[in-house]
Amino acid sequence: MPSISNKGISMPESPIRKLVPFAEEATRKGRTIYQLNIGQPDIKTPQAALDAVRNHTIEVLAYSHSAGFEGYRNKLAAYYEKNNIPVKGDNIIITTGGSEALLFAMGSIADAGDEIIIPEPFYANYNGFATASGVKIVPVESKIETNFALPPIQEFEKLITSKTKAILICNPGNPTGYLYTEEEIKQLAQIALKHDIYLVSDEVYREFAYDGVKHFSIMSLPELENHAIMIDSVSKRYSMCGARIGCLVSKNREVIQTAMKFAQARLSPPTFEQIASEAALDTPQSYFDEVIEEYTSRRNLLVEGLESIEGVRVANPKGAFYCIAELPVENADDFARWLLETFHYNNETVMVAPAAGFYSTPNTGLNQVRIAYVLKKENLQRAVEILKVALAEYNKK
Incomplete structure (x- = not known):
């Protein structure tokens, strides 16, 4: 069988998308997933x-x-x-x-x-x-x-x-x-x-x-x-x-x-x-003013919610629509997969991006996740509630 290139073998997997198969399986089971893993805005295109x-x-x-x-x-x-x-x-x-x-x-x-x-x-x-x-x-x-x-x-x-x-x-x-x-x-x-x-x-x-x-x-x-x-x-x-x-x-x-x-x-x-x-390019400034106001509100809700969870530390972002949260877990990759494969709270769960994939230094950011606050505020609030329950349950096992 012909071989694969070394470049192809060393090409890294996306930490943002590699959990998609587990999310698809969770969806087939009828679970609602609050997707905090990817920066896909829900704001309307101009x-x-x-x-x-x-x-x-x-x-x-x-x-x-x-x-x-x-x-x-x-x-x-x-x-x-x-x-x-x-x-x-x-x-x-x-x-x-x-x-x-x-x-x-x-x-x-x-x-x-x-x-x-x-x-x-x-x-x-x-x-x-x-x-x-x-x-x-x-x-x-x-x-x-x-x-x-x-x-x-x-x-x-x-x-x-x-x-x-x-x-x-x-x-x-x-x-x-x-x-x-x-x-x-x-x-x-x-x-x-x-x-x-x-x-x-x-x-x-x-x-x-x-x-x-x-x-x-x-x-x-x-x-x-x-x-x-x-x-x-x-x-x-x-x-x-x-x-x-x-x-x-x-x-x-x-x-x-x-x-x-x-x-x-x-x-x-x-x-x-x-x-x-x-x-x-003809989009008026009012469009961006509304977007900034909405994302500021979402950021504040998310950061406040995460800081209320015992053991969680979060950086307060000043731009974009992401934040890095440090969780009370040893391996965020294992936790993120468990959220999709095993856990649900009233048939709902959340999807996050393990942050180790955003580092080049090995064994760094292992207990961190990236969260994109691109969901409506009521969904963000629900996602934080689910994450709080999930962390408590995960740390019992």
Whole structure:
């Protein structure tokens, strides 16, 4: 029998989706599952985006430019300008989701065996993208005790070698919900300039910033013109996860020219989704104001509920719609599977994402879970009640 590649064997499983078979079996048993494991917003997609596809006049569904429609890129640049991100349309390559943008970035700046430093816990698929690109992730640990703030800059300095090509952050963070301050971004910028490496920022949750705190982008720093690469996506901003439209943004012409080779190799991003995404840019600020108010309320309810459970510690997120909770269990992976396979409370249970899969360091985060507060408040409250009962029962066995 032919063998599987070493790369394929080492490709990590998604901690977010690997429990799906157990959830499907629980559903077949007639159980209601409150899905706290995945960041799929229940907020309605802007009507303008849906109408743009519904009312199209396309007769031939043709390729677009490999960089995406010029009109969309220019309109996107205007949106960034309004958010203190001064870029032009030719600084942008439209991609098939933020995922492809990350793959293009890694492929453009790093060779096999090169290193990228990432504060952990981090978005689990960074592991997958790094494996696919032959890149080594070098983690620097942030801690729940400090709400997952940026680790001391000296910790980054210790890890930089001749193989280091970039520092990658997610701002606001998935899975922590941490929102980096302007001062923290400037600290990272200085270290990128000092060591002549790239600073890559995944900013797909930009609009989701709470408590009056504003998001600060790496693209707002003119001194980073040749060092900054921004990753973005419509998935969360407009509740359009299924559209699979993202982008890579950089003022470094060599980065854009190199990424274009990857873009040309995959031909073009999807057409209908670009039409929807361009129309979504007309979404009024009132839409985001309502969304922020709703998610702030959900966050407060969730954090308060989790803190009321004995033995649970939770970081208070300032952005995105996730939090990391530390549970009074030895192995959150075992607990999450037990919730689906064995446990139910009045025929209901919850689904969480074990947090160990969001770390690169082995045996880290074993008693943590990521929770996405993307459910309506009454469902979140019920999920917390079920989780409290489940922890008490689990710890008896």
